[in-house]
Amino acid sequence: MKLNMNVQKxxxxxxxxxxxxFGIIAVSTSWVxxxxxxxxxxxxxxxxxxGIAQTIADASVDIILNRDLSALQSLxxxxxxxxxxxxxxxxxxxxxxxxxxxxxxIPGEILASDPADTGTVERVLSGADNYVEVGSPILAxxxxxxxxxxxxxxxxxxxxxxxxRQMYLISSIFLVGIIAAIMLMNLAARPVEHLLTYAVQLAxxxxxxxxxxxxxxxxxxxxxxxxxxxxxxxxxADPEKAGALARPEAS
Amino acid sequence: MRALTRRKFLRTSILGSxxxxxxxxxxxFAQDESAGSAAGFHEGVSNDEILLGTSAAFxxxxxxxxxxxxxxxxxxxxxxxxxxxxxxRRIALRLYDDGYQPVPSVQNTMELLIEDQVFALFGxxxxxxxxxxxxxxxxxxxxxxxxxxxxxxxxxxxxPPYGEFAFxxxxxxxxxxxxxxxxxxxIGRRRIAVFYQADAYGRSGWAGVREALGxxxxxxxxxxxxTRGAAYGRSMGEQVEILRNAGPDAVICIGAYGACAxxxxxxxxxxxxxxxxxxxxxxSENLLQIIADSVDDSERYTRYLVNxxxxxxxxxxxxxxxxxxAELMDRYRPEVPESLRQPxxxxxxxxxxxxxxxVNAKMLVEILSRMGDSPSRARxxxxxxxxxxxxxxxxxxVSFSEQRRQGMQRLYYTVVDQGRxxxxxxxxxxxx
Numbered sequence: 001m002k003l004n005m006n007v008q009k010x011x012x013x014x015x016x017x018x019x020x021x022f023g024i025i026a027v028s029t030s031w032v033x034x035x036x037x038x039x040x041x042x043x044x045x046x047x048x049x050x051g052i053a054q055t056i057a058d059a060s061v062d063i064i065l066n067r068d069l070s071a072l073q074s075l076x077x078x079x080x081x082x083x084x085x086x087x088x089x090x091x092x093x094x095x096x097x098x099x100x101x102x103x104x105x106i107p108g109e110i111l112a113s114d115p116a117d118t119g120t121v122e123r124v125l126s127g128a129d130n131y132v133e134v135g136s137p138i139l140a141x142x143x144x145x146x147x148x149x150x151x152x153x154x155x156x157x158x159x160x161x162x163x164x165r166q167m168y169l170i171s172s173i174f175l176v177g178i179i180a181a182i183m184l185m186n187l188a189a190r191p192v193e194h195l196l197t198y199a200v201q202l203a204x205x206x207x208x209x210x211x212x213x214x215x216x217x218x219x220x221x222x223x224x225x226x227x228x229x230x231x232x233x234x235x236x237a238d239p240e241k242a243g244a245l246a247r248p249e250a251s
Numbered sequence: 252m253r254a255l256t257r258r259k260f261l262r263t264s265i266l267g268s269x270x271x272x273x274x275x276x277x278x279x280f281a282q283d284e285s286a287g288s289a290a291g292f293h294e295g296v297s298n299d300e301i302l303l304g305t306s307a308a309f310x311x312x313x314x315x316x317x318x319x320x321x322x323x324x325x326x327x328x329x330x331x332x333x334x335x336x337x338x339x340r341r342i343a344l345r346l347y348d349d350g351y352q353p354v355p356s357v358q359n360t361m362e363l364l365i366e367d368q369v370f371a372l373f374g375x376x377x378x379x380x381x382x383x384x385x386x387x388x389x390x391x392x393x394x395x396x397x398x399x400x401x402x403x404x405x406x407x408x409x410x411p412p413y414g415e416f417a418f419x420x421x422x423x424x425x426x427x428x429x430x431x432x433x434x435x436x437x438i439g440r441r442r443i444a445v446f447y448q449a450d451a452y453g454r455s456g457w458a459g460v461r462e463a464l465g466x467x468x469x470x471x472x473x474x475x476x477x478t479r480g481a482a483y484g485r486s487m488g489e490q491v492e493i494l495r496n497a498g499p500d501a502v503i504c505i506g507a508y509g510a511c512a513x514x515x516x517x518x519x520x521x522x523x524x525x526x527x528x529x530x531x532x533x534x535s536e537n538l539l540q541i542i543a544d545s546v547d548d549s550e551r552y553t554r555y556l557v558n559x560x561x562x563x564x565x566x567x568x569x570x571x572x573x574x575x576x577a578e579l580m581d582r583y584r585p586e587v588p589e590s591l592r593q594p595x596x597x598x599x600x601x602x603x604x605x606x607x608x609x610v611n612a613k614m615l616v617e618i619l620s621r622m623g624d625s626p627s628r629a630r631x632x633x634x635x636x637x638x639x640x641x642x643x644x645x646x647x648x649v650s651f652s653e654q655r656r657q658g659m660q661r662l663y664y665t666v667v668d669q670g671r672x673x674x675x676x677x678x679x680x681x682x683x
Contacts, residue, residue, distance in 0.1 A: 069455070069457070070382060074454075077450055099454055104476055104477065
């Protein structure tokens with residue numbers, strides 16, 4: 001038991017190092033993943049939404065000029081089925097809302113905004129939900145504009161999914177790595193264990209005047225060399241045995 | 252006139268398969284057991300049958316509209332079939348349930364036109380559904396497929412580019428909203444707000460109110476919306492709050508009975524006691540029944556209610572068509588086919604919606620009979636145009652022409668008195 005504890009103490013720092021290394025890898029790759037997915041998805045959603053806004057703006061011209069507004073509502077309702085699009089509204093050149101998809105009403109934040117602004121705007125509606133809104137002018141703005149709001153929680157959810165998958169992979173690798181590291185450490189610790197056992201047996205033999213144990217002395221690796229060195233030092237400490245040890249060497 | 256060619260069939264089949272993934276679980280359909288199979292049909296006409304196609308709401312929160320419209324029409328068709336049909340051909344309906352949802356409605360229509368090859372579309376319910384179906388009719392224009400008398404007053408089937416593929420009998424929402432606005436303004440209620448369904452139907456009514464007020468120098472003072480399919484159990488408190496903050500003198504609702512009944516309930520409960528008007532589409536009896544079944548003092552909740560109608564009161568049997576309708580509804584007590592029947596829905600003996608269905612069917616029978624012994628889709632439009640100053644027995648002459656694709660214009664206003672809808676004669680006395 002004491003033996004195992006000593007070995008664990010021996011490898012505590014390397015194990016801590018492995019943990020630290022994996023932690024750094026997990027955090028850094030997750031951060032890169034979040035930044036990449038967020039950036040790419042946001043750009044993609046914004047680009048797609050701008051394209052949809054442009055499509056609606058083009059299709060709206062004839063409806064606004066010639067047809068009933070129910071056709072305009074029917075048009076935007078179809079686009080609302082696309083994932084990520086949370087709301088659509090169309091205003092005329094005077095800022096009057098001609099069609100929209102808000103329930104139970106048009107949010108105050110949007111009523112207070114400049115309807116002619118078709119740039120990308122980040123909005124917090126209902127005090128909590130985050131949206132990115134893009135717009136497109138109708139007939140270069142002289143017939144109004146189309147605005148599309150995308151729910152940012154969709155992007156957040158996708159980031160969470162991507163990071164979750166990555167963390168799952170890293171955790172699996174980490175688990176396998178730790179098991180492998182412990183096995184390798186145990187493998188590396190075995191000669192040290194043998195050496196320690198040999199040292200204890202040697203000490204017991206010295207104390208009780210028994211012949212020194214022969215195990216390990218034939219090995220030609222570092223454990224064998226250390227065993228022989230231990231045997232040498234034990235005899236150097238005992239002048240009688242040291243002489244016996246010295247004599248054959250002298251002869 | 253040509254039937255569907257193989258190429259067209261394949262093309263439309265591909266369109267159908269593209270639409271299929273969008274289908275919801277509610278798109279299940281059923282057929283009228285009385286309808287014959289498509290085999291042996293040419294353009295929906297066989298030697299002994301004329302097959303019409305219907306996609307309407309037979310399930311969901313607005314099922315009462317589809318069920319009652321069908322029941323009224325079926326009362327008329329049953330009598331006609333008993334008397335030998337039209338030119339010796341009985342009239343059959345193939346029914347599909349769309350639950351008042353656009354995507355199933357589109358898919359059902361493809362099924363009716365390609366698989367069932369119906370003679371014409373008849374008895375559709377709702378603006379969001381019909382507006383999505385209209386482009387299909389344009390696609391099939393070489394096949395001369397027409398839609399007859401949909402239960403909606405929206406403009407898309409009344410004006411280009413799709414108006415030429417539909418015939419309407421009822422007054423439009425534009426006319427209904429203009430009538431309501433005019434009457435409210437006349438009695439000094441100038442601040443008008445709108446509660447509407449967030450879709451094409453709601454927008455159509457909203458646009459009608461906006462236009463009517465704009466023509467008189469006014470504008471909508473407040474607006475609130477609800478999601479299509481909202482049932483009576485849903486709270487409309489937020490909507491009431493939005494409108495109450497606008498301080499209206501009257502509210503015009505453009506919705507279906509479940510949501511409008513919920514709005515009326517919450518409006519009264521939250522102290523918004525102003526006249527609340529509904530359009531004919533609302534399903535007046537369904538609305539009244541929900542209120543009566545759910546509150547103790549229903550009179551308090553219906554005191555401010557006024558509904559516009561596109562057919563006269565079903566209790567006024569001095570009107571010939573109402574007398575005929577009442578007699579046939581009592582005689583046949585029509586029900587939807589077993590497969591579409593809703594176990595918890597109890598049909599009304601009479602209602603504005605079933606009366607409209609009856610009038611629609613009566614008008615269609617007249618048109619079909621004008622084609623003589625050889626009905627064909629190619630001659631259908633011209634047969635409609637022969638209807639000039641036709642007396643349908645409703646107190647209004649019906650006419651159609653290339654420029655006039657809506658047969659009637661008359662509106663009727665009703666209020667609740669002693670638990671039933673009665674004509675409103677004096678707006679000022681009631682709401683002034």
